[in-house]
Amino acid sequence: MSKKLLYIWLKTQGHCHFCGDPVIYEKRGWKKGNLQGAWEVDHVIQKDKGGKDSSDNYLPACTICNRYRWHRTGSEMREILLYGIIAREQVKRSTPLGKQLYEIKYKRIEINKKRRSGR
Ligand SMILES: [Zn+2]
Numbered sequence: 001m002s003k004k005l006l007y008i009w010l011k012t013q014g015h016c017h018f019c020g021d022p023v024i025y026e027k028r029g030w031k032k033g034n035l036q037g038a039w040e041v042d043h044v045i046q047k048d049k050g051g052k053d054s055s056d057n058y059l060p061a062c063t064i065c066n067r068y069r070w071h072r073t074g075s076e077m078r079e080i081l082l083y084g085i086i087a088r089e090q091v092k093r094s095t096p097l098g099k100q101l102y103e104i105k106y107k108r109i110e111i112n113k114k115r116r117s118g119r
Helices: 003-010 063-069 074-092 096-117
Strands: 039-043 058-062
Touching: 003 039, 003 058, 039 063, 058 063, 074 096
Parallel strands: none
Antiparallel strands: 039 058
């Protein structure tokens, strides 16, 4: 067990700093397949924006959130979250826009799968 990783993991008592879901200490690192509980070390201030490679700049993030974040800033993520809430309501109410969004979502998932598998 790495002291540095444990220190980072304990900063949030083992929870993703984006969504708050629990992450399992032993499931750290790049994973394929079931990502439930998997986590990565997130640079709070990204390296290309001057963030340091030090424990003070790291927080645990579940793998799914961290991959959605990519290079986006906090305010961009909050905007995306708000659009997500609006879009989800449209999907739940099965409005014409909601139906379109539903189709777009599944097309996007397929594109992401292909991109990640290198096809
Ligand atoms: Zn998360």
